[in-house]
Ligand SMILES: Nc1ncnc2c1ncn2[C@@H]1O[C@H](COP(=O)(O)OP(=O)(O)OP(=O)(O)O)[C@@H](O)[C@H]1O
């Protein structure tokens with residue numbers, strides 16, 4: 001699923017709340033039927049370790065750790081026995097087998113983002129949140145990273161929820177929602193109205209799904225969204 005919307009509309013905030021990194025000031029958030037809004041930091045970090053992957057816009061690799069150590073970190077936090085083997089396998093999948101012992105400062109932007117993707121997949125998360133995963137990359141590297149993201153997404157059966165300004169990337173997702181001043185709307189409506197087809201318009205106006213306005217911090221809708229990829 002893609003979340004699109006103008007700068008400052010609340011996309012990163014929504015992603016952080018859905019992933020249990022941040023708490024809403026009001027409302028309820030359920031991830032895998034667990035009430036994140038009632039959990040303390042320790043409990044939320046356990047849910048994250050078990051179910052959630054996160055790719056940040058600025059990569060957020062740890063500079064003092066090698067590529068392999070960065071990828072292994074979430075696996076070690078989740079007490080996975082085969083962290084190193086899994087880490088090496090994932091680095092190979094993202095085409096960085098040769099770079100395992102390199103530090104982030106020795107890697108290009110695209111390579112750092114691929115390390116971040118490998119890190120996000122190592123715990124085989126049920127849901128992967130990606131905030132502008134290609135926003136800082138040139139278009140060629142960006143497309144390569146996109147392909148990788150969708151490939152790993154399919155291979156691992158992970159639900160992928162990404163924020164993007166890139167219309168082409170949004171179009172590759174099965175579902176698009178738009179964020180506007182903290183409110184989510186189904187992107188389908190606007191997109192289909194643009195096609196000017198009377199048939200599409202009438203079927204859309206009869207479809208309650210496309211008319212829903214969702215408050216970003218209300219529990220049921222948020223948890224429903226997190227199950228759609
Ligand atoms: N920790 C915070 N405390 C208070 N307000 C915040 C905090 N973080 C973000 N905001 C505000 O909340 C609004 C939404 O910010 P957010 O980062 O979610 O936007 P965004 O849609 O991700 O924007 P962009 O596309 O520029 O990344 C902004 O007005 C921002 O200034």
Ligand SMILES: [Mg+2]
Nearest residue numbers: 011012013131
């Ligand atoms: Mg943002």
